[in-house]
Amino acid sequence: MSANAELDALRNLFQEKDFSSPWLERTRLCQIITNVEQDLERDHAFLHQHAAFIFEVSEKLENQTRNTIELFRQFTLGGACPSLTALCLFAMERFGVRDDVLRRLVLVASVMGEVENDMKYHSNMHYRKVLFQLIRMVAVYNDIYEGTSRVLDQRRIAILLATACIHDFAHDGKGNTIKGVYIPHRLEQNSYDLVEPVFKAAGFTNKDDLNMIRVMLLCTDVTPFKDPGNAVNQAKTAYRYHFLGGRTHWEALNLDKELGILETSPTASVMALMMHEADIATSAGLHYDITKYETGLLMEEISDGIARPENVINFLNDICNRQMLSEVGQQLFAANLARIYALAEDDFRAGNHPYPPLEKSSFVLGGMPPVVQGSKTIN
Structure with a gap:
């Protein structure tokens, strides 16, 4: 079945079903499909010309990073950013996702x-960046583990791609603390509650797979900050348990019940950690000038719009723990993260002055300094 035929089938689904949410209004969704179809050939050509490098895993890290930065600049300023659908079709073609239900x-x-x-930060552009970083990570991960039982098959890849597309669906910019009270996973659970009926209507009904999507969404919740028991830190604990010598013969992890699959399934812990690291990768793992730009977007969304080095330092400490934990996260982002942190510290010591407005940022204007040379791990 052609991509257009697949999209036409989705149009029929949305015309026939009422999902009782303004975010899922049928006319709106059908128009999106029409717009996607109109640009699909253009987007396909653009991605094959400018984004094929993400599957060339033997390419030097500095070239991968530089090409990603330039591509994101085109996404931001070019006025013709490929749709999420085009990105997904591009990825499924390369990863061999052919099963009809998964597609x-x-x-x-x-x-x-x-x-x-x-939203200024949690926008559709953010979804694209997270999806793109996830595709990069899957390509490198499967290269590392080719020929082993740890390789991600088409089902797991499809679940990852789908989750990246909707990981901040209907985000309202308010976080998970309302009126001073932390509401666990408020945003993440809302995203899942909205999309689950659509997934089921599309024929994706396996309870374990739907639960995996929900768990990955919950594990993008980084609040309360610094709390070792928050969802993302439980995911990291599970990953250490399975892969970094954290398992003992005497003690279980006793994770939150809703995250229990992370303790019993090593693959689930990998997928949850990859989703989190893809979520933070653009802000934490490419280049200081992009970090400043992304921080500016976030501050415009949640406060007065003024971004400073201390905001970057707090982000890298409180949310990222100053590291990427997975093997693939280390390979792609760890050296960049270390350099970003050092530069933010330098700027903080130099006076913690506000960064330039977004339209005058180095990322927008171009001409950023060279990226880190070589493939390094820092953790």
Whole structure:
């Protein structure tokens, strides 16, 4: 079945079903599909010309990073950013995702991810960046583990792609603390509650797979900050338990019940950690000038719009723990993160002055300094 035929089938689904949410209004979704179809040939050509490098895993890290930075600049300024759907089709073609149900899952998630969200940071552009970073990570991960039982098969890849598309669906910019009270996973659970009926209507009904999507969404919740028991830190604990010598013969992890699969399934812990690291990678793992730009977007969303070096330092300490934990996260982002932290510290000591407005940022204007040379791990 052609991509257009697959999208036409989704249009029929949305015309026939009422999902009782303004975010999933049928006319809106059908128009998104029409827009995606109109640009699909253009987007396909653009990605094959400018983004094929992400599957060339033997390419030097500095070239991968530089190409990603330039591509994100084109996404931001070019006025013709490829749709999430085009990115997903591009990835599924390269990763060999051919199963009809899995493809419907990914495509319906990509269409929902195109529903306009005008938050400054948690916008549709953020979804694209996270999806792109995740595709990079899957390509490198499967290269590392080719020929082993740890390689990600088409089902797991499809679940990852779909989750990236909707990981901040319907985000309202308010975080998970309302009126001073922390509401566990408020945003993440809301995203899942909205998309689950759509996934089921599209034929994706396996309870374990749906639960995996929910768990990955919950593990993008980094609040309360510095709390070792928050969802993302439980995911990191599970990863250490399975892969970094954290397992003992005497003690279980006793994770939150809703995250229990992370303790029993090593693969689930990998997928949850990869989703989190893809979520933070653009802000933490490419280049200081992009970090400043992304921080400016976030501060415009949540406060007065003034971003300073201390905001970057707090982010890298409180959310990132100053490291990427997974092997693939280390390979792609660890050296960049270490350099970003050092530069933010330098700027903090030099007076903690506000960064330039977004339109005058080095990322927007171009001409950023060279990226870190070589493939390094820092952790």
